[in-house]
Amino acid sequence: MHIMEGFLPHPWWEVWYALSLPVVVYGMYKMNQLVKERRETLPLLALAGAFIFVLSSLKLPSVTGSSSHPTGTGMGAILFGPAITAVLSLIVLVYQALFLAHGGITTLGANVFSMGIAGPAVAYLVYKGCARSNLNFYVSIFLAASLADWATYLVTSLQLALAFPSATGGVVQSFYAFGTVFAVTQIPLAIVEGVITALIFKYIIQVKGEVMVRLKVIDEKKLGKLKEMISA
Amino acid sequence: MKGEMIAGTVIVVFAALFLFIAATNTGAEWGGADGEAEGVIEELTGGTYEPWFQPLWEPPSGEIESLLFSLQAAIGAIIIGYFFGYYRGKQSNNRPEE
Numbered sequence: 001m002h003i004m005e006g007f008l009p010h011p012w013w014e015v016w017y018a019l020s021l022p023v024v025v026y027g028m029y030k031m032n033q034l035v036k037e038r039r040e041t042l043p044l045l046a047l048a049g050a051f052i053f054v055l056s057s058l059k060l061p062s063v064t065g066s067s068s069h070p071t072g073t074g075m076g077a078i079l080f081g082p083a084i085t086a087v088l089s090l091i092v093l094v095y096q097a098l099f100l101a102h103g104g105i106t107t108l109g110a111n112v113f114s115m116g117i118a119g120p121a122v123a124y125l126v127y128k129g130c131a132r133s134n135l136n137f138y139v140s141i142f143l144a145a146s147l148a149d150w151a152t153y154l155v156t157s158l159q160l161a162l163a164f165p166s167a168t169g170g171v172v173q174s175f176y177a178f179g180t181v182f183a184v185t186q187i188p189l190a191i192v193e194g195v196i197t198a199l200i201f202k203y204i205i206q207v208k209g210e211v212m213v214r215l216k217v218i219d220e221k222k223l224g225k226l227k228e229m230i231s232a
Numbered sequence: 233m234k235g236e237m238i239a240g241t242v243i244v245v246f247a248a249l250f251l252f253i254a255a256t257n258t259g260a261e262w263g264g265a266d267g268e269a270e271g272v273i274e275e276l277t278g279g280t281y282e283p284w285f286q287p288l289w290e291p292p293s294g295e296i297e298s299l300l301f302s303l304q305a306a307i308g309a310i311i312i313g314y315f316f317g318y319y320r321g322k323q324s325n326n327r328p329e330e
Contacts, residue, residue: 178272
């Protein structure tokens with residue numbers, strides 16, 4: 001989903017910077033607050049960041065004969081919400097922009113928006129929606145993480161389509177063209193990402209379930225049930 | 233164990249799918265989708281678009297690039313392994329007193 005360096009013309013790169021910046025600043029504020037007030041969440045925060053590091057470094061082959069990578073942002077979004085996840089994504093995206101020429105400084109705003117804000121927002125909303133409708137916990141995680149991954153690539157397609165509308169069919173046709181590259185390639189990867197994220201959550205419940213209760217991801221009763229299920 | 237089985241199955245299917253397509257579709261290049269988007273931009277603009285900014289630094293070769301990608305994965309994996317190792321160990325230490 002990395003839009004490459006220099007590939008977003010004026011005014012689009014500024015637009016995405018302007019949209020991402022407030023969220024990242026708010027995320028930094030929230031993260032600071034969280035670490036200060038709830039020190040016990042710090043390891044989990046590191047874990048969510050590390051998960052993004054690993055998953056976004058894996059370029060996986062897809063059914064379309066091309067490769068792409070998962071985002072890993074679902075976990076952070078479910079645990080800490082989209083704003084904090086935007087900060088975690090920013091770290092990864094800066095690393096890749098500076099050391100790998102993957103993405104770029106001028107397109108950082110757009111890439112943070114798709115990977116760090118839009119995807120995590122989808123994960124957060126999907127998870128909350130699923131939790132309210134009492135869907136199985138792991139299925140909820142799977143759906144949230146997969147859809148976040150997929151949404152990220154749809155947003156990237158939209159960002160490129162807006163910047164490069166087709167001469168004949170406008171933004172819609174461009175969106176279709178970019179979508180064929182990104183969104184289709186991403187479907188199997190999104191599924192794998194969802195499954196892996198769900199599995200990791202099983203381990204988090206085992207070792208740090210009570211922190212999830214304090215972060216209001218699940219309630220005490222549900223945690224008890226899930227723990228029982230694991231040890232059974 | 234159920235979770236691990238499901239995850240394992242999905243990954244095996246994913247790998248099998250890749251092998252199947254690699255074996256049948258000889259045209260597949262497995263290039264990055266990010267780079268393919270560049271081709272779409274070229275098509276849409278008729279090849280007139282010039283990126284207005286170049287990366288400040290580019291890995292000098294594919295090898296260096298994969299080194300840096302592996303480094304990224306390794307940093308993440310160390311933290312994940314440490315996290316689970318630490319808390320699992322702590323848990324099993326406490327178990328006898330429970």
